[in-house]
Amino acid sequence: MPTHLVISKGTELLRVPLDALMYVSADGNYSTVVTRDSRATLLTMQLGRVETLISEQLGSSGNVFIRAGRGLIINSEYINFIDVSRQILVLSDCSGSRHELSASREVLAKLKEYIESTVK
Amino acid sequence: MGKEKDIKDDEIRIIGVPESAGGKGAYKKSLWERISSIAPAAAIVAIVAAICLAVWFIPGRGYVVHGDAVAVSGLNVEEPGDEHSTSDLPSENGDIPYLGNYSDMEGDAYTEHLRDTVNDIPLDIFIPHNASPGLYLGVPELSDRRIVFATRAADVRADNGKIVGAFVLDGQPLSWGLSKKGYCGIIDGNITIGVADNSPLFEEATEKGGCFFRQYPLVDNGVPVENAPKGKSIRKAVCDRNGEIMVVMSITPESFHDFSQALADMGIRNAIYLAGGTSFGYYRDKHGNQNIIHERKGKAYQYENFIIWYE
Numbered sequence: 001m002p003t004h005l006v007i008s009k010g011t012e013l014l015r016v017p018l019d020a021l022m023y024v025s026a027d028g029n030y031s032t033v034v035t036r037d038s039r040a041t042l043l044t045m046q047l048g049r050v051e052t053l054i055s056e057q058l059g060s061s062g063n064v065f066i067r068a069g070r071g072l073i074i075n076s077e078y079i080n081f082i083d084v085s086r087q088i089l090v091l092s093d094c095s096g097s098r099h100e101l102s103a104s105r106e107v108l109a110k111l112k113e114y115i116e117s118t119v120k
Numbered sequence: 121m122g123k124e125k126d127i128k129d130d131e132i133r134i135i136g137v138p139e140s141a142g143g144k145g146a147y148k149k150s151l152w153e154r155i156s157s158i159a160p161a162a163a164i165v166a167i168v169a170a171i172c173l174a175v176w177f178i179p180g181r182g183y184v185v186h187g188d189a190v191a192v193s194g195l196n197v198e199e200p201g202d203e204h205s206t207s208d209l210p211s212e213n214g215d216i217p218y219l220g221n222y223s224d225m226e227g228d229a230y231t232e233h234l235r236d237t238v239n240d241i242p243l244d245i246f247i248p249h250n251a252s253p254g255l256y257l258g259v260p261e262l263s264d265r266r267i268v269f270a271t272r273a274a275d276v277r278a279d280n281g282k283i284v285g286a287f288v289l290d291g292q293p294l295s296w297g298l299s300k301k302g303y304c305g306i307i308d309g310n311i312t313i314g315v316a317d318n319s320p321l322f323e324e325a326t327e328k329g330g331c332f333f334r335q336y337p338l339v340d341n342g343v344p345v346e347n348a349p350k351g352k353s354i355r356k357a358v359c360d361r362n363g364e365i366m367v368v369m370s371i372t373p374e375s376f377h378d379f380s381q382a383l384a385d386m387g388i389r390n391a392i393y394l395a396g397g398t399s400f401g402y403y404r405d406k407h408g409n410q411n412i413i414h415e416r417k418g419k420a421y422q423y424e425n426f427i428i429w430y431e
Binding site for chain 1 (some may be wrong): 127128130131132133134135137278353371372373397398417418419
């Protein structure tokens with residue numbers, strides 16, 4: 001079972017432990033990988049390509065990662081707070097790493113619904 | 121190698137799980153359940169929309185600023201207060217009141233931060249006060265206390281790191297060419313925003329030690345401008361609202377079209393895009409606190425440039 005996500009392009013390689021990957025955000029044609037130590041790494045590839053790499057390398061064990069709209073891939077293990085009306089999504093490991101993100105109301109409503117479905 | 125599947129902004133997808141196995145459908149509701157669940161919300165939205173429309177059309181109130189600011193994306197948002205209400209002062213041409221807070225007294229330099237929603241698009245609005253605009257080459261230091269607002273300006277090419285389109289820094293031309301028709305000239309402390317293939321402001325900036333850059337045009341004389349890129353992203357613009365200069369940022373990813381329309385609908389006369397929606401930027405509020413709009417990410421390009429307001 002894979003323990004790391006490896007993203008290689010050109011002369012650069014990024015290797016991230018799966019439980020350290022908090023989210024990946026789109027920035028135009030680029031993507032930014034944010035890890036639990038709050039470090040951000042800019043990748044010269046689109047978010048869809050990152051999603052494909054996760055799917056290819058991790059298979060079904062990648063199901064903790066959720067593509068949320070066009071702009072985000074999040075690690076669902078770190079979903080800490082969702083406020084649909086204020087469009088706030090907080091990812092946190094509850095021990096110092098906390099990121100407040102924004103997403104569409106539709107995406108947040110579906111995320112909320114999905115998380116609720118996992119505890120029923 | 122797999123092929124990236126399209127996804128809409130209102131969809132989520134569990135990665136690594138085929139849709140047939142519930143990747144998208146595990147939490148789907150029936151159509152009736154969905155209608156039932158949204159009916160009360162739709163009724164509330166309709167009532168709120170009706171109230172908003174009624175307030176919007178009260179004579180003498182061109183625009184309403186509400187004060188329910190919230191902190192997102194690491195923003196340290198000023199607490200709403202009386203200073204966030206729409207100013208009664210007329211703007212330069214007397215058409216619509218200013219958005220920002222103004223007094224007759226010359227005060228400290230600071231940036232006023234407002235938040236509002238136009239056409240369902242939540243917007244951050246930054247209005248520098250008592251400060252002079254300019255361009256800056258490189259990444260401004262947070263320790264520079266003279267800066268009251270900073271955000272990226274002209275685009276930089278990813279392949280060679282050079283500035284896209286004509287660019288003048290303090291009278292010195294650093295880049296030439298017409299790649300985008302929007303322009304911003306800063307001469308003798310005054311900002312002029314417009315849309316033109318050729319602008320005399322380029323030459324004037326070189327002669328008078330001013331600044332000039334080009335970007336996508338968003339609003340031209342109150343009319344939204346269509347642009348080729350069709351994707352959605354966090355959008356940012358420098359705007360002239362009847363003489364009141366401000367930087368407006370979308371809080372959620374928006375298309376060029378929707379963002380331009382929102383700017384036009386809030387009374388912006390001329391606006392051009394600013395580079396890097398979630399790129400590094402910060403401002404100093406009226407209490408002297410420094411607020412990071414977006415954190416710095418990755419390495420800076422050689423010619424990364426900022427529009428800055430100095431005290």
